[in-house]
Amino acid sequence: MQPIGTTLKQIRQAKGFTQKDVYGDIISRSFAIRLESGQHDLTAGKLFLILDRLGVSANEFRFIQNDYQATASELARSQIMLAYDQQNFPRISHLATRYAHSDNPAERQMAVLANVLIMAFDRREMVATPAMAQLWQQLTLTKTWTLQEIDFGPIILVLTVQKKQPLAATIRKYHLACERYVSAEADPFHVMDARAAFDLVALQLLLNHQQYATAQQFKSQLLAGETAHFTSDGNLDQQLSLWIWEGYFGDPTVAANRAEALRQIPSTRFKLGIDTLLSTWNKRAAAYHQRQK
Structure with missing residues (x-):
């Protein structure tokens, strides 16, 4: 340097x-x-x-x-989140193994992120590791989250579940952190996009853990904040969240129309992830409605 x-x-x-x-x-x-x-x-x-x-x-x-190079942790996070967007879990598993043995503590932290994302998607019983416990302690002791914690939104949610802590409290703390960085005039760090991605994971976890009353009230949070600052990524995550919500609690016709609109999105790096989500949550919503009868 x-x-x-x-x-x-x-x-x-x-x-x-x-x-x-x-x-x-x-x-x-x-x-x-x-x-x-x-x-x-x-x-x-x-x-x-x-x-x-x-x-x-x-x-x-x-x-x-740094000669136009990302830092080691930035590169690791970018690789992991790209694979997650594509729902490429073999790739995420490979990255988790690779970074778990790194001499760089920031890269080892990225390995924790990768493993948590895999377990969250597969709905596995999470086995706590010392690295996860250390990260959770750090997050708990940090009273006011900054951009680093905002970027770690999905892992914070999954660790909250693993530690059997209230999801609603974590969601509130995260939303408050986001509000400090966004105004009606500007969102210089694209925090609203991060919030949309966080909310998509939050809604899925609420439903996975059968916290249906909280999930049903969550629509107002999906629509809250300075949503005018969404990029196409943030807008896509919000539309996916709203589609899942409609499938469980809303109008079936609205849900079907949203699903069709999502299927019409041109092929991108997100396309595989969208198709997987549509298939997965269609089945889960149908099972939910069957149980309500």
């Missing part, structure tokens, strides 16, 4: 800015020269001011500084 000043110079020159454009009234010209030559470092406050002038976020800066 190259020095901060070297990366700043690289970005500044790529964008065609002068040193005065970027550093003026933040640091002196002589300091800027030494900074870009690797002889000085900056305080965080000044670095953020400079990044704002360059139009680069802190995360993007780190990515560029």
Whole structure:
């Protein structure tokens, strides 16, 4: 990873800015020269001011500084979640085994995520591991969740079930965390998409564990928040959640129309996952209605 000043110079020159454009009234010209030559470092406050002038976020800066490479944990999470979107569980299992033996603790944490996702989808009885217990303790002790915990939404839900803690309390805590990062004007970290993915898993878990009263009241949460900030991913997850909800508690005609609309989505990396969900939850909803008779 190259020095901060070297990366700043690289970005500044790529964008065609002068040193005065970027550093003026933040640091002196002589300091800027030494900074870009690797002889000085900056305080965080000044670095953020400079990044704002360059139009680069802190995360993007780190990515560029790392020679345009994602960190190990970012790469692992991206691979696992892509496989989960595709419902490619052999791939997830392979990644779980691979990262479980990593020397990097962040990658080992991703292995926990992979294993939890597999067990949650298969509705298996979860066997707690020391890594899962450690992660749960960390989540419990963190009073206010930040973006890291928001990104870990599905694993938080499944660990909540494994620890026999109330799902409703975890859902509330997660939603409150999301609200801190979103306003009517902006959703800079795509938190609403993360919330939609979280809610899709939350609804499935409520139904899997026969918490039907809570699941029936969950529709208002599916429609809550600044949903105007959804990207196509967030909108898709919301539509899947609403389809599952209608299949259990709503109008069968509405559920059928939603299912048909979902089937018409052009082939994407999500297509296999959509087909699997439609097939799985059609059967479970039918079984639920049969039991109600």
